Amino acid sequence: MCRCCLGGYGRGEQCVFSDIDLLFLFEKRVPRVAEDLVREIIYPLWDMGLDVGHATRSIKECVAMARKDFEVLTSILDARFICGMSPLFMKLMDQVRSKFINLKPDMIISWLVDSNRERHRRFGDSSYLLEPNFKEGQGGLRDYHTMLWIAKIKSGIKQRRDLEYYGYFSHDDYLHLSESLDFIWNIRNRFHLMMNRKSDQIHLEQQRRLAETMGIPAVNGNLPVEYLMGELHGHMEYVKQQHEMFLYEMEQQKRLQRKNKGLKTTEVKGLKFNRGMLNFASPEKILNNPRLLIDIFVESAAQKSPLNSEAKRLVADFGYLVDNDFRSDPEVVRQFERILTRSSQTFEVLNQMLHTGFLVRFIPEFKAVVNRMQFDQYHLYPVARHLLYTVKIMRDFDTDAPSPGDPLAVSLYKELKKKKLLLWAALLHDIGKGEPVEGHSERGAHMAEKILLEKGASAADAKTVAFLIEHHLLLVQNATRRDINDEETALSMARIIKRVEILKMLYLLTVADSMATGPKAWNDWTSSLLRNLFLKVLNILQHGELASGRAVRLVDKKRQAVAEIAAEEMPAERLERLLNFMSPRYMLYTAVEDIPRHLRLFSELGERPFVWHIDKSTESDTRTVTICAKDRPGLISRIAGVFTLNNIDILDVQVFTWRNNIALDVFEVTPPPDPIFENERWERTRGNLEKVLADNLELDNALLRKKDDAVPIQPYTAERPSEVVVDNTSSSFYTIVEVVTFDFPGLLFRVTDALFKCGLDIWVAKIATKVDQVVDVFYVRDFDGQKVDAPLQVEAVKSAIMEILPGDGSTNG
Numbered sequence: 012m013c014r015c016c017l018g019g020y021g022r023g024e025q026c027v028f029s030d031i032d033l034l035f036l037f038e039k040r041v042p043r044v045a046e047d048l049v050r051e052i053i054y055p056l057w058d059m060g061l062d063v064g065h066a067t068r069s070i071k072e073c074v075a076m077a078r079k080d081f082e083v084l085t086s087i088l089d090a091r092f093i094c095g096m097s098p099l100f101m102k103l104m105d106q107v108r109s110k111f112i113n114l115k116p117d118m119i120i121s122w123l124v125d126s127n128r129e130r131h132r133r134f135g136d137s138s139y140l141l142e143p144n145f146k147e148g149q150g151g152l153r154d155y156h157t158m159l160w161i162a163k164i165k166s167g168i169k170q171r172r173d174l175e176y177y178g179y180f181s182h183d184d185y186l187h188l189s190e191s192l193d194f195i196w197n198i199r200n201r202f203h204l205m206m207n208r209k210s211d212q213i214h215l216e217q218q219r220r221l222a223e224t225m226g227i228p229a230v231n232g233n234l235p236v237e238y239l240m241g242e243l244h245g246h247m248e249y250v251k252q253q254h255e256m257f258l259y260e261m262e263q264q265k266r267l268q269r270k271n272k273g274l275k276t277t278e279v280k281g282l283k284f285n286r287g288m289l290n291f292a293s294p295e296k297i298l299n300n301p302r303l304l305i306d307i308f309v310e311s312a313a314q315k316s317p318l319n320s321e322a323k324r325l326v327a328d329f330g331y332l333v334d335n336d337f338r339s340d341p342e343v344v345r346q347f348e349r350i351l352t353r354s355s356q357t358f359e360v361l362n363q364m365l366h367t368g369f370l371v372r373f374i375p376e377f378k379a380v381v382n383r384m385q386f387d388q389y390h391l392y393p394v395a396r397h398l399l400y401t402v403k404i405m406r407d408f409d410t411d412a413p414s415p416g417d418p419l420a421v422s423l424y425k426e427l428k429k430k431k432l433l434l435w436a437a438l439l440h441d442i443g444k445g446e447p448v449e450g451h452s453e454r455g456a457h458m459a460e461k462i463l464l465e466k467g468a469s470a471a472d473a474k475t476v477a478f479l480i481e482h483h484l485l486l487v488q489n490a491t492r493r494d495i496n497d498e499e500t501a502l503s504m505a506r507i508i509k510r511v512e513i514l515k516m517l518y519l520l521t522v523a524d525s526m527a528t529g530p531k532a533w534n535d536w537t538s539s540l541l542r543n544l545f546l547k548v549l550n551i552l553q554h555g556e557l558a559s560g561r562a563v564r565l566v567d568k569k570r571q572a573v574a575e576i577a578a579e580e581m582p583a584e585r586l587e588r589l590l591n592f593m594s595p596r597y598m599l600y601t602a603v604e605d606i607p608r609h610l611r612l613f614s615e616l617g618e619r620p621f622v623w624h625i626d627k628s629t630e631s632d633t634r635t636v637t638i639c640a641k642d643r644p645g646l647i648s649r650i651a652g653v654f655t656l657n658n659i660d661i662l663d664v665q666v667f668t669w670r671n672n673i674a675l676d677v678f679e680v681t682p683p684p685d686p687i688f689e690n691e692r693w694e695r696t697r698g699n700l701e702k703v704l705a706d707n708l709e710l711d712n713a714l715l716r717k718k719d720d721a722v723p724i725q726p727y728t729a730e731r732p733s734e735v736v737v738d739n740t741s742s743s744f745y746t747i748v749e750v751v752t753f754d755f756p757g758l759l760f761r762v763t764d765a766l767f768k769c770g771l772d773i774w775v776a777k778i779a780t781k782v783d784q785v786v787d788v789f790y791v792r793d794f795d796g797q798k799v800d801a802p803l804q805v806e807a808v809k810s811a812i813m814e815i816l817p818g819d820g821s822t823n824g
Contacts, residue, residue, distance in 0.1 A: 012035060012036065012037050012045070012048075012095050012096065012099070013036050013092065013093075013094065013095030013096045013097065013099045013100050014033060014034070014035055014036070014052075014093045014094050014095050015033075015034050015036060015090045015091060015092050015093055015100055016031070016032060016033055016034070016090065016091050016093055017032040017033070017034055017086040017087065017089060017090050018030065018032045018086050018089055019032075019089075020032055020033075020091075021086070021089035021090045021091040022089045022091070022159075022171075023091065024196070026196060026199050026200050026203060026209075027200045027203040027204055028062070028203045028207075028208055028209040029062075029209060030062050030063070030064050031056070031061055031062065031063045031064070032063075032064045032065070032086065033052075033053075033063065033064070033065040033066075033093075034065070034066050034067075034068065034073075034090065035048075035049055035065065035066070035067040035068075036068065036069075036070065036073070036095075036099055036100065036103060037067070037068070037069050037070075037099075038069065038070055038099055038102070039069055039070075039071070040069055041067050041068065041069055041072075045067050046067075049065065049067055053065055062209075070099070070102060070103050070106060073087060073103055073107070074103075074106050074107055074110055074111065077107055077111060078111050081119060081122050081123070081126075084107070084111070084112075084119065085123075085156075085160050087103070087104075087107055088160050088163045088164070089160075090103075090104070108167070112164055116164050116165065119164055120161055120164060120165075120261070123157055123160055123161060124157075124258060127153070127154070127157050130147055130153060131148075131149045133147075134147040134148040134149070134151075135148055135149065136148065136149040136150065136251070137149055137150045137151050137247050137251075141215065141240075142212060142213060142214050142215060143212070143213065143243065143244070143247060144211050144212045145195055145198065145199045145202075145211045145212070145213070146199075146211040147211065148212075148247075149251050150247030150248055150250050150251035150254075151195070151211075151247065151250070152192070152195060152196075152199075152250075154250050154251060154253075154254035155188075155192060155250055155254070157254065158174070158179070158253070158254055158257045159171065159174070161257070161261065162174055162177065162179055166179075171189075172185075174188075179257065180253070180320070181320050181321065181324075183320075183324060184253065184320050187249060188249070188250070188253055190246075191246035191247070191249045191250050192250070194242065194243070194246045195243070195246055195247065195250070198213075198221075198239075198243055199211070201221065201224065201225055202217070202221055205217075205220065205221055205224050218236050218239070218240055219235075219236045221236075221239065222234075222235040222236040222238075222239045223235065225239065227239045233383065233447065234447075237383070241382035241383055241393060242382065244382055244393050244396075245381075245382045248366065248396075249366075252366055255317070256288070256317060256319070256320065259287070259288065259317055260286055260287065260288065260319075262287075275287055275314060275316060277289070277310055277314065279303075279306050279307075279310050280292075280296075281296035281297070281299075281300055281303045281306070282303065282306065282307055282310055284316070285319050285321075286319075287316060288316055288317055288318065288319035288322070289307055289310060289311055289314070289316050289317070289318050289319065289322055290318070290319050290321055290322040290325075291303060291307065291321075291322055291325055294325060294328075294329070297325060297329050297332070298329075298332075301329070301332040301333075301337055302337075302340070302342065302343060302346075304326060304329060304330075304332060304333060304337075304369065305343050305346045305347060305369075305373075306346065307322060307326070308346075308350060308360050308363065308364060308369070309346050309349060309350060311356070311359075311360050311363065312350050312354035312355075312356040312357070312359075312360045313354070315355075315356055317359070317363065318363055318367070323363070323366070323367045326367040326368070326369050327367050327368050330367075330368050330369065330372045331372075333369065333372035333373055334372060337373075338372075338373055338374075338465065338466070339465050339466060339467060341467055343373075344466045344467055347373065348431055351402070351431070351434045351435070351438065352430055352431050352434055355406070355410070357402060357403065357406045358399060358400070358402065358403035358406070361399045361402060361438075362396075362399055365377075365381070365395060365396075365399065374439075374462060376439075376442050376445065376458050376462060377395060377442070378445075379444075379445025379446070380393075380394035380395045380398070380441065380442060380444055380445050381393075381395045382395065383395065383444065383445065394441050394444050394445075397441065397527055397528070398437070398438055398439070398440065398441055398442070399438075400527040401437045401438075401440065401520075401523045401524050401526075401527040402434060402437045402438050402523075403527075404522075404523040404526045404527055405424070405433065405434060405437045405519065405520075405523040406434075408420050408421050408423075408424035408425075408519065408523075409424055409425065409430075417522050417526075417538060417542075419518075419542055419545075420518070420519055420522045420523075423515045423518065423519055424519055426515065427512070427515065427516065427519075428512070429472075429475075429512075429516075432472055432475050432476050432479075432516070433479070433516045433519060433520065435459070435463065435476050436459070436476045436479035436480055436483070436516070436520055437520060437523055437524075439455065439458070439459040439462065439476070439480060440455065440479070440480045440483045440520060440524060441455060442455045442458050442459060442462075442480075443455025443456070443457075443458060443480075452480060452481050452482070452483060452484060453481055455480045455481075456477040456478070456480040456481035457477070459473075459476050459477050459480050460473045460474060460476065460477035463476055463477075475513070475516075478513065479513070479516055479517055479520055482507065482508075482517060483517070483520050483521065483524060484521075485504065485507065485508075485517065486504070486517060486518060486521045486541060486544060486545065487521050487524075487525060487537070487541060489503075489504060489544060490537070490540040490541045490543075490544040491537065491540060491777060491786070492749065492777055492786060492788045493741070493747075493777065493788065494665075494742075494775040494777070494790055495540060495543055495544045495547065496600040496665070497742065497775075497790075499741070499742055499743060500544070500547075500741075501544065501547040501548050501550075501551055502551060503741065504544070504548045505548050505551040505552050508548065508552070509552070510552070511549065511552050511553060514545070514548055514549060514552060518541070518545045521541060522538075522541070525537065525541075535628075535632055535633070536633055536662050536679070539628075540663075565599065566595055566598045566599055569598055569603050569606070570590055570598065572603045573586075573590065573603060573606045573607060573610075574586060574587075574590070576603070576604075576607050577606075577607045577610055580607070580610070580611070581610070581614070586610075589610060589613070591670070592669040592670045592671045592673070593606075593667075593669055593670075594667065594668070594669065594670070596667070597667040597669070597675065600665070601667075605637075608624065608637070609637065609639065609675055612624060612637065612639040612675075613639050613673060613675075615639075616639050616640070616641075616673070620640060620641065620701060620704040620705065621638055621639065621640035621641075621700065621701075621704065622638075622639050622640075623636055623637060623638045623639070623697070624636075624637045625637075625693060628679070632681075632682065633662060633679050633680065633681060633682070634679075634680050634681070634682050635677065635678070635679055635680075636677075636678040636680055637675070637676075637677050637678075638650065638674070638675075638676045638677075638678065639673065639674070639675055640673070640674050640676070640704075641672065641673065641674070642668055642672050642673060642674040643674075643704075644767060644794075645763075645764065645767040646674055646676070647664065647666060647676065647763050647767075647773045647776070648760055648763035648764040648766075648767050649700070649703050649704065649710065649760075650676065650678070650700065651759045651760045651763050652703070652710040652713075652714060652757065652759075652760035652764075653696060653699045653700045653703055653710070654678070654680060654696070654759075655714060655756060655757050655758075655759060655760050656696075656699055656710070656713055656714060657683065657692060657695060657696045657699065658683065658684050659680050659681060659682075659683055659692075659696065660680060660681040660778070661678055661679075661680050661759060661776070661778050662679045662680060662681065662778055663678070663679035663776070663777055663778065664676065664677070664678050664679075664773070664775065664776035664777075665677040665775060666772075666773055666774045666775060666776070668772075683696075710760060714756060714757035714760060715757075733750075733751065733752035733753070733813065733816040733817065734749075734750075734751040734752070735748070735749070735750055735751075735808075735809045735812050735813055735816075736748070736749040736751075737749075737799070737805045737808060737809060739798060739799070739800045739805075742790065744792070744798070745774060745775070745790040745791060745792055745798065746771075746790075746791050746792065746798045746799040746800065747788060747789070747790055747791075748766070748788070748789045748791055748808065748812070749786060749787070749788050750762055750785075750786070750787040750788075750789075750812055750816070751785070751786050752785060752787075752816045752817065753785075753817055754785045755817065758785065758787075759778065759787060761815040762787055762789075762812055762815065763776075763789075765811040765812050765814070765815055766789060766791060766808070766811075766812075768811065769804075769807060769808050769811050770793050770794050771791040771792065771793055771794075771799065771808070772791060772792055772793070772794060773789050773790070773791055774790045774791065774792065775789070775790035776788070776789050776790075777789075
């Protein structure tokens, strides 16, 4: 009998709290006394608190299981002899290789590669994700394990160092890979120690604590947590790059072994192919012709072939040739723009440029955003990679592949005449985030204009790109924070944007930027709001500003249409009386087909406290809840509290008060958490609202209990305090109150309750969640229908809201 270890213990790469996997190996059969022997060894280890997994098998059983389960095979590939009869261990390894591995190596390797792709699909690209998975995500330890297993299958290597000895990595690449793995292992071990358990995904609320535990300093304006995560992403990106190159080279070797498959060739003098990957013919060629440093990337895009390790090293070594005149060489710029605008491989090639340092040499301003993490309300990924991903999404708009989530963006992109300018804007839109201070859009616009002028662009083109960057948040902020049904919102956008072509480019940049940020920034609801605002602004730019006379005619036209639809449902006199109760604002912003439904709701109301109707949205996975009730002070606050009590998030609110003291409130909300019991949850919510309106349920106490039961949402960056902004300039009829803070159960109820206690009516509410922060926006007037513009009133509103927000805050007028 012999004892051997498997998995990470077998590789000698075990982390704190990792499993200890042991194999008790017998030659022909497992004797009955083996169970007592194993118990004597394992029980003391369990008593020590170790997580020990074990198996007792014969050689024949091990080989049979390895054939059926490739995961068993990979654990045996990592096996290491501990003690006992070493010939048994050698016999096992020989038989696994001779009876299985040598017979079907390609099948096993294909399974490894396919399993890796599926794992990447499930866990994502950890070199990009804000909450990376050390082990399973792309760029994680499993990528390294896969390379190691494939090398063991192909070449029979015994340890990691053999990756260099057998030619899988150059000396420099092996040292860099070891450095990256050591960094990831160090972070993983320290994270396990901090959590006091095994955990491979580091969540936002844990990252700050880890940086503090490790004593990471603030570096170049980065918070300690931003610096730590930036370094981690950089090392995981290197593991990812090496893994991709390893698999590509292996595939090329298989390709060349097939019949009628010749070597790739290039007609670019000074370049050559090595095993399907691009390289320079010699270092001297680069010195004699520095343009090869851009030519190799152009050829990489054209041939869909990556640079090999030596080529990447040479690009880095000769990067100094890119400085100064090379950057503004018209031919070099033309070649770069060719990659940017025409290549289906744009993202991959730009990623290689970033990884080799070429992009930073060509655009020095990029240096400040490489691996820069910013935990703000807009971006989830390292800034430089976010910029490249934005370009990728933009280029996807120009393919014949299925729509990437916005069919309008696809059609608009194909209409554009100056795609090049839009792609420059996509590449540089967050370049101003290199400095950790506010105003990155304005700063980035100035930097981008300078970059474009240095690259030989015309002044007009440079100003266009600068405008797009300066205003790249304009549409999404107004779509999510302003009432898009308010004519003034679209008018103000049109006055800033001025040209239809610029509007289309700005919309495309907004969509690509939001998609590259992640699902918290881009979803069906955001898409619907943005598209509707775009169409309203487009209509103004194409047909001129809306006149008040047109609005009056529109209201008269709607009244006639409603009268025709509802004529069979109620007498004409009653219908006329009800239509006269409706405010012009309600008639202007409510769809014709919705008004008869609202009239029916009013007819059902009678003496009840409220009635409602719930619709599924056709454009997004949301619910429209239309509530008709007798108006009363604090009605919106109470409804918001009931929705919060039932885990229903409010996205948007339109508040209408008819002249007969009837409130018609339209809420756009997320569906209840459990889709199977959605109807039951709505019934429970209805019952809660009835009790609240009858003063039979104390919302404050109910929400306090809910908050105690819930997992608290902790802000992971205390440097960004809560903020209250009171805006009296954007709307002629309403005061706009913006509340930026960290989310917690009951927040919306408490803010709306504070507004009510200040004597304010809410007419429109917009709720936007950005990462861990929320931006709640309210259009309000006082109970007399006036704006809140007296200085004392403004300060009272700010103070009342700040009292119920977490932490110290700031206020702005």
